[in-house]
Amino acid sequence: MNIRLGATSDGILSVLDADIAIDGGAYGSFGVVTSYYNGVLLQAPYKLNNFGFKTYRVYTNKPQCGAMRGHGAVNSRFAVESLIDDISHQIKMDPVELRMKNFLDPHTLTVGQYRITSNGSRESLMKVSEQSDWKNKHGKLTLGHGLGVGCGFFISGSALPIIWNELPQSTVHLKLDFDGRVLITSGANDIGQGSDTMLAIIVSEVLGIGMDRLFVLAADTLLTPVDLGSYSSRVTFMAGNAAKHAAENLRREISEAVSKQKNVAPKELNFMNGQIFSHDKSLELTWDEAVTMVTANRGAVTVSGKYISPKLGGDFKGAGAGLSPSYSFGACVAEVKVDIQTGQVKLLNVWGAHDCGKALNPLSVEGQLEGSWHMGIGQALSEEMKYYNGLLVNNNFLDYKIPTSLDTPEIHTNIIETNDPEGPFGAKECGEGALHPVIPAIANAIYDAVGVRVTKLPIRAEDVLELIKLKEKGMVQA
Amino acid sequence: MKTIEKQYLKPISVREALTYAELHQPRFRFIAGGTDLLVNKFQGNEDSLCLIDLNGVDELKSFTINHDYLHIGALVKLDDLRKNQLIQNQFPALIESAHAAASPMIRKTATLGGNILCENRCTFYNQSEWWRDSVGYCLKCDGDVCIATGGTKACFSNFVSDTAPVLISLDALIEVIDSKGVKTIPLESIFTGDGIHPRNLAPDAIISFILLPIKDKSKTIFKKLRPREAVDFTSLTTSVTLFESNRLKLVIGGVDPRPIIVEGTVTDDPAELIKQAVKKCRIVENAYYSRSYRKEMIRVFLENSLKEIQHQ
Numbered sequence: 172m173n174i175r176l177g178a179t180s181d182g183i184l185s186v187l188d189a190d191i192a193i194d195g196g197a198y199g200s201f202g203v204v205t206s207y208y209n210g211v212l213l214q215a216p217y218k219l220n221n222f223g224f225k226t227y228r229v230y231t232n233k234p235q236c237g238a239m240r241g242h243g244a245v246n247s248r249f250a251v252e253s254l255i256d257d258i259s260h261q262i263k264m265d266p267v268e269l270r271m272k273n274f275l276d277p278h279t280l281t282v283g284q285y286r287i288t289s290n291g292s293r294e295s296l297m298k299v300s301e302q303s304d305w306k307n308k309h310g311k312l313t314l315g316h317g318l319g320v321g322c323g324f325f326i327s328g329s330a331l332p333i334i335w336n337e338l339p340q341s342t343v344h345l346k347l348d349f350d351g352r353v354l355i356t357s358g359a360n361d362i363g364q365g366s367d368t369m370l371a372i373i374v375s376e377v378l379g380i381g382m383d384r385l386f387v388l389a390a391d392t393l394l395t396p397v398d399l400g401s402y403s404s405r406v407t408f409m410a411g412n413a414a415k416h417a418a419e420n421l422r423r424e425i426s427e428a429v430s431k432q433k434n435v436a437p438k439e440l441n442f443m444n445g446q447i448f449s450h451d452k453s454l455e456l457t458w459d460e461a462v463t464m465v466t467a468n469r470g471a472v473t474v475s476g477k478y479i480s481p482k483l484g485g486d487f488k489g490a491g492a493g494l495s496p497s498y499s500f501g502a503c504v505a506e507v508k509v510d511i512q513t514g515q516v517k518l519l520n521v522w523g524a525h526d527c528g529k530a531l532n533p534l535s536v537e538g539q540l541e542g543s544w545h546m547g548i549g550q551a552l553s554e555e556m557k558y559y560n561g562l563l564v565n566n567n568f569l570d571y572k573i574p575t576s577l578d579t580p581e582i583h584t585n586i587i588e589t590n591d592p593e594g595p596f597g598a599k600e601c602g603e604g605a606l607h608p609v610i611p612a613i614a615n616a617i618y619d620a621v622g623v624r625v626t627k628l629p630i631r632a633e634d635v636l637e638l639i640k641l642k643e644k645g646m647v648q649a
Numbered sequence: 650m651k652t653i654e655k656q657y658l659k660p661i662s663v664r665e666a667l668t669y670a671e672l673h674q675p676r677f678r679f680i681a682g683g684t685d686l687l688v689n690k691f692q693g694n695e696d697s698l699c700l701i702d703l704n705g706v707d708e709l710k711s712f713t714i715n716h717d718y719l720h721i722g723a724l725v726k727l728d729d730l731r732k733n734q735l736i737q738n739q740f741p742a743l744i745e746s747a748h749a750a751a752s753p754m755i756r757k758t759a760t761l762g763g764n765i766l767c768e769n770r771c772t773f774y775n776q777s778e779w780w781r782d783s784v785g786y787c788l789k790c791d792g793d794v795c796i797a798t799g800g801t802k803a804c805f806s807n808f809v810s811d812t813a814p815v816l817i818s819l820d821a822l823i824e825v826i827d828s829k830g831v832k833t834i835p836l837e838s839i840f841t842g843d844g845i846h847p848r849n850l851a852p853d854a855i856i857s858f859i860l861l862p863i864k865d866k867s868k869t870i871f872k873k874l875r876p877r878e879a880v881d882f883t884s885l886t887t888s889v890t891l892f893e894s895n896r897l898k899l900v901i902g903g904v905d906p907r908p909i910i911v912e913g914t915v916t917d918d919p920a921e922l923i924k925q926a927v928k929k930c931r932i933v934e935n936a937y938y939s940r941s942y943r944k945e946m947i948r949v950f951l952e953n954s955l956k957e958i959q960h961q
Contacts, residue, residue: 512949513874553876559796562784564772569880570937575752577878632876633942 172209172247176254177221180262182269184217184255189224191247198235202228204333205236208243211493213251214281216292216324216500217273222282232561238402240546241325241606249628252321252611256618265309266320266615267300270502277589284485288497289589289599291526296322296502298585299522303504309619315509319615322502323607326495327528327591327600328405330480339477340405341413342396345374345421346473349466351459353378353385353421358398359410360390364602365535366406370414372531373595377418379442380458396475404600407531408497409478411595417476424472428465429456481593497591499604501525503544505612506580509620514636516552516617518578521609524585528599537584540605544582547609549574555629656699663708663826663855666701670853671828673699679855681724682759684751685767693778694768694790709762709857712736718822718860723762727812728753730761740861742815742869742888749873750811752880762856765813765823765836769806769847769906770882771935773797789845797935804844805933808907809882814900815871817908818890821861827854837900840907847906866893868961870954874903874946876937884938885946889954891915897922899951904930904943915959923951 177186191209195202210224241248259266275281277290300306300320309318332340346354355374361367367387375382388394398410426437429447433456439449448455456464465472484490506520523544530536553572557564565571590597614625623638656673660666670677677699680686689695703709709724712733719735727747730736736743750756750764773781773796774789786792788804795804813836821836828851836859839848850856869890875881886902899922901909911926927947932940 512953513946559773559784562780564776566777566780569882572876572881572937575877575879633939636942636945 172250174213174247174250174254176251176258178258178262178269182259182262182264182272184219184273186221187213187219187251188222189213189247189250190226191224192227192229194231194233195228196231196233196235200235201237201242202235205238205243207489207492209247211283211489212244212325213247214283214493215275215285215287215498216290216322217270218275219282233558234563240543241603242403244325245547245550245607245610246628248321248323248607249610249614250626252323252608253614253624253626256319256611256615257624260618267296267305267309270296270320270322283493284490285494285498286483286496288593289526289528289591289597290498290500291587291589292322292324292500292502294589295500295524295526295585295587296320298524298587299502299504302583302585303506303520303522305504308506312619315511315620316507317509317616317618317620318504318506319612319617319619320502320504321608321611321615322500323604324498324500325600325604325607326403326493327497327499327594327604328408328480328495329403330483330494330496331491332399338397339413339479341398341409341478343370343410343413343417343476344396344473345417345476346471347421347425347462347466348471349462351380351384351462353380354388355385355414355417356388356395357410357414358390358392358395358400359406360398360401362401364401364406364539365532366401366410368535369407369411369531373411373414374418376596377415377422377442379447380445384458404499404603407598408594408600409480411531411598412478412593413476415476415595416478417474420474420476421472424474425461425465429454429461432464496593497528497599499526499528499599499601501587501605501608503608503612505609505616507613507616507620509617509635511621511639514632514634514639516613516630516632516635518548518552518580518613520581520583521548521612522583522585523605523609524587525601525605526587526589526599527601528589528591528594529597530586530588530601531596531598533586536586536601539601540584540586541582543603543605544609545574545579547606548579548613550606550628551610551613551630553578553629654698657702658699659702659705661705661707663706663857666703666706666855667826667828667853669699669701673701675852677701677852679703681763682726682755683763684755684759685763689768689775692776693781694774703855714863717862717864719863720824720858720860721761722858723765723856724760726757727751727759727761727764728756735863739863740815740819740869742871743812743819743861746811746815746871746873746886746888749871749883761812761859764810765816765856765859766848767810769844770809771797771804771806771844773935774806797933804906805931805935806844806847806906807883807936808840808847808902808905809886810902810908811873811883811886814886814888814902814908815869816859816861817910818869818888818898818900819861819867820865820898821859823856824858824860825850825854826857827851831857833860837908837910842905842907844906867891868958870958872950872954874938874943874950881937884936885943885950887947887950887954889951889958891958897955899926899954901926901930901947901951903936904932904947906931919952919955922955923948926951
């Protein structure tokens with residue numbers, strides 16, 4: 172990839188031009204989407220008034236590739252954040268300060284008319300720079316020891332389906348039976364990220380009942396409604412919104428039944444702690460009493476909820492690429508030690524912060540963030556697909572180098588909460604976006620440590636050593 | 650068609666093991682921890698029909714001192730070396746090297762004897778059956794060309810044991826038992842330098858004990874090059890021992906089909922010793938790191954080891 176980034180001498184980013192080719196293997200797979208993501212997802216988190224990109228996907232004699240965490244935008248983010256680091260050195264401005272100057276504001280449009288709603292970029296960067304003692308450490312450590320920073324952003328669910336259709340992006344059905352149990356059915360796949368729990372948390376919150384009354388049946392094509400799937404960090408936002416909509420519909424059904432029998436206006440009713448009560452508490456019902464009222468002479472109550480993205484984006488060609496109802500933001504600082512004799516990089520610390528809107532399940536958010544950073548560390552320092560005549564050489568977990576626990580540094584996790592106007596209870600994605608900043612943070616830390624700029628991933632010891640030698644010889648890096 | 654019967658035998662003495670071996674030759678293998686052998690079996694590089702499991706042979710699990718030598722049973726687990734006080738005090742580098750091997754779980758299964766005999770490795774050999782079939786079999790698996798070099802004469806699979814370089818630099822001997830009897834030989838004498846048949850031991854030979862001289866006081870510096878801090882096999886191992894007599898022994902693994910040994914004294918020019926060592930290593934593009942990087946790291950590792958050992 173060839174990326175040019177222009178800035179004024181006072182550190183205002185003014186132009187970004189990217190030219191990117193992808194070696195995509197022998198089949199199309201996700202090729203089109205990956206190709207446009209690596210370009211369009213560069214138009215934030217910084218204000219850019221001039222922006223352009225060209226992209227190519229080349230068919231080669233290799234297995235086809237698909238989306239991995241942070242789909243398409245991860246490598247180009249590494250390039251842009253490295254360039255920003257470079258600019259900050261050239262104009263002698265702190266890279267944190269430079270980024271702070273250029274962040275997009277909340278509730279604004281990007282140059283390509285992405286609708287930015289909540290935006291925790293500043294809070295994220297401030298948090299990691301404070302926690303890492305950035306001011307006292309960056310540029311001030313001994314040779315071979317460095318600190319680097321990176322930022323990023325990601326879509327919180329693709330606003331447009333890949334296969335054009337009129338279906339809602341997510342649908343959730345709820346069935347309330349006379350025994351007070353609520354069955355949640357959803358097509359969203361829980362692939363370990365905890366989406367089943369997320370659905371239950373949302374329904375529980377709306378109906379004011381405990382999780383013991385909720386049962387989730389997910390991803391069974393015989394029994395559950397259509398959901399577009401667990402990809403593009405969309406499930407909490409979209410299936411979550413559908414669950415919220417369904418629960419609100421159920422709540423309305425119950426309110427109307429109670430209102431008819433007890434002569435209280437539906438909007439007077441509160442659902443909390445397994446009880447339904449009026450504002451003045453003149454009416455207090457248990458959940459079971461209310462359920463009896465709504466199911467009497469009727470049987471089980473079945474409702475549906477859906478989520479459909481609003482119409483977004485400009486009306487120019489390519490405007491649909493990368494549209495999302497909301498975007499997540501984040502920042503990382505990495506601390507490394509580089510052995511100048513061997514080029515080996517030892518990662519000492521990663522401080523990360525990610526704006527996920529409202530964290531509905533903080534423990535699971537923390538897991539997603541740490542998972543993202545760990546995966547990014549691997550991508551930065553060791554993970555690589557090696558080929559021999561089109562055959563994958565390292566097709567096992569001995570030779571494909573995922574960092575072990577010994578290679579994983581202390582990770583300092585910060586959940587930055589903003590309140591997204593459109594997410595369910597203000598929530599946004601946290602599954603992929605956190606990964607983007609960690610790779611450039613590591614590369615920039617290496618620059619801080621030994622003054623060499625690595626432009627290839629993974630950052631191999633032998634490449635670092637080669638660059639260190641070139642630098643010692645006073646040769647300009649190509 | 651006759652079904653081929655596979656057999657698993659578990660003797661309780663060396664004598665019984667040798668009897669089984671005689672009955673089932675030539676298609677048998679002794680197995681101890683199995684952490685190397687079974688992976689090779691799974692990948693189709695090991696096709697013996699009979700496994701003779703030595704884990705029941707308790708006589709090979711002890712530590713004893715005899716005639717100025719510490720006798721370490723070949724079946725001692727890598728993880729158990731650290732529990733021996735004498736090794737802790739006198740040979741900490743051996744523990745370090747044992748702990749540089751594999752992962753905690755594997756070290757609780759893998760044995761010291763097995764680690765010494767760990768099969769040579771190469772990017773193009775340690776692959777699944779279908780992978781090797783589609784690329785074309787290499788010299789080490791009955792093919793007619795070395796894929797790493799394009800040559801047809803020599804196999805350059807790497808000697809990758811983590812503990813053997815340290816043992817060799819400490820002048821370790823091994824006790825070998827086979828049908829012809831018992832002999833005690835220097836550990837380094839079993840390595841042939843041929844990647845296809847890296848050791849000259851008879852098929853029915855069992856290493857019973859590893860003998861470390863305890864009278865000759867020494868210091869050893871161990872280093873291993875690998876991308877991750879656990880699990881990975883070596884791309885370069887160095888073990889440098891300085892004896893009280895001022896004798897130096899440099900042993901290098903991971904860069905040749907056999908351990909490379911250079912001997913000298915503290916009065917020798919370190920640069921000259923290193924030059925000799927580098928010259929002996931036949932490195933090719935067949936490991937995680939490139940040939941040129943591994944070559945350069947030999948110098949860096951040895952230089953640093955020689956410095957560290959004299960300032961310790």
